[in-house]
Amino acid sequence: MDVMKAITIRRSVRKYKPEPIPANELRELLEAMRSAPSAANRQPWKFLVVTDQALREKIVGICRGQHFIAEAPVLIVGCGREADAWHGVGGNKKQSSLMTDISIAIDHLTLAATEKGIGTCWIQAFNEDCIKKILKIPEDVRVIALCTVGYPAEDNAFRPFEPEKRKPLDEIVCYNVYE
Numbered sequence: 001m002d003v004m005k006a007i008t009i010r011r012s013v014r015k016y017k018p019e020p021i022p023a024n025e026l027r028e029l030l031e032a033m034r035s036a037p038s039a040a041n042r043q044p045w046k047f048l049v050v051t052d053q054a055l056r057e058k059i060v061g062i063c064r065g066q067h068f069i070a071e072a073p074v075l076i077v078g079c080g081r082e083a084d085a086w087h088g089v090g091g092n093k094k095q096s097s098l099m100t101d102i103s104i105a106i107d108h109l110t111l112a113a114t115e116k117g118i119g120t121c122w123i124q125a126f127n128e129d130c131i132k133k134i135l136k137i138p139e140d141v142r143v144i145a146l147c148t149v150g151y152p153a154e155d156n157a158f159r160p161f162e163p164e165k166r167k168p169l170d171e172i173v174c175y176n177v178y179e
Contacts, residue, residue: 006114009158013119014068016150020051021074025116029149032112033076036105039086039097045105048077048135055134062130063123063146072121072148076109077135078102079143102144109147119152 021029026049033047050056056070063069085098110120123146131143152158 001115003111006111008160010110010114011119011157011159012121013148013150013152013154013157014066014121015153016068016071016073016119016148017153018071019073019151021118021149021151025118026074026149028116029109029112029118032108033105036101036108038101038104039089042084042086042097042101044080044082044084044086044096044098045102046079046141047105048079048137050075050077050135058134059126059131059146062127062134064125066123066125068121069123069146069148071153072150074149076106076147076149077131077137077143078106078145078147079137079141081141083140098142099144106145106147109149113149114158117151117158119148119150119157121148123147 030047030049038044050059051074053070056072056075059075060067060069069075080098080102082096082098085096085101087093087096089095089097106122110122113120126143126146128143131137132139132141137143
């Protein structure tokens with residue numbers, strides 16, 4: 001599958017089969033994240049691979065009751081230290097690249113998973129302090145995003161996007177100056 005097809009058929013999957021991801025497949029997805037670029041090649045990330053069912057069930061309660069988190073056989077937690085990231089985004093020395101760097105890595109994971117017929121879902125609705133407590137994440141580490149990984153339970157999980165549900169290009173793109 002080419003990358004444009006993966007981009008256009010990828011959907012957020014919220015219903016998963018209970019079957020585990022084979023170790024070699026999961027390793028390939030983790031390698032896709034590791035291959036992502038980061039500002040100044042700082043690679044400020046750490047990814048927790050949560051396969052323990054009891055932990056995923058605890059996490060459901062701090063993610064607005066999104067039960068599919070416990071259904072998915074794998075939950076990836078993308079986190080890192082601000083101090084490890086490059087600082088200077090937009091000319092602001094206080095602004096780090098941490099969120100962007102981790103987001104790029106997780107997006108690599110989602111596209112690699114799509115190519116393999118594995119579903120994913122970004123999760124931004126979570127309580128960072130509670131996630132840190134449950135997963136024993138140090139205080140100085142930021143939790144940026146969570147992502148479920150598993151085989152979709154529905155046959156139509158991968159399908160082309162619907163153009164009428166996307167803003168037209170002329171509404172979101174301008175050239176040379178902001179209009």
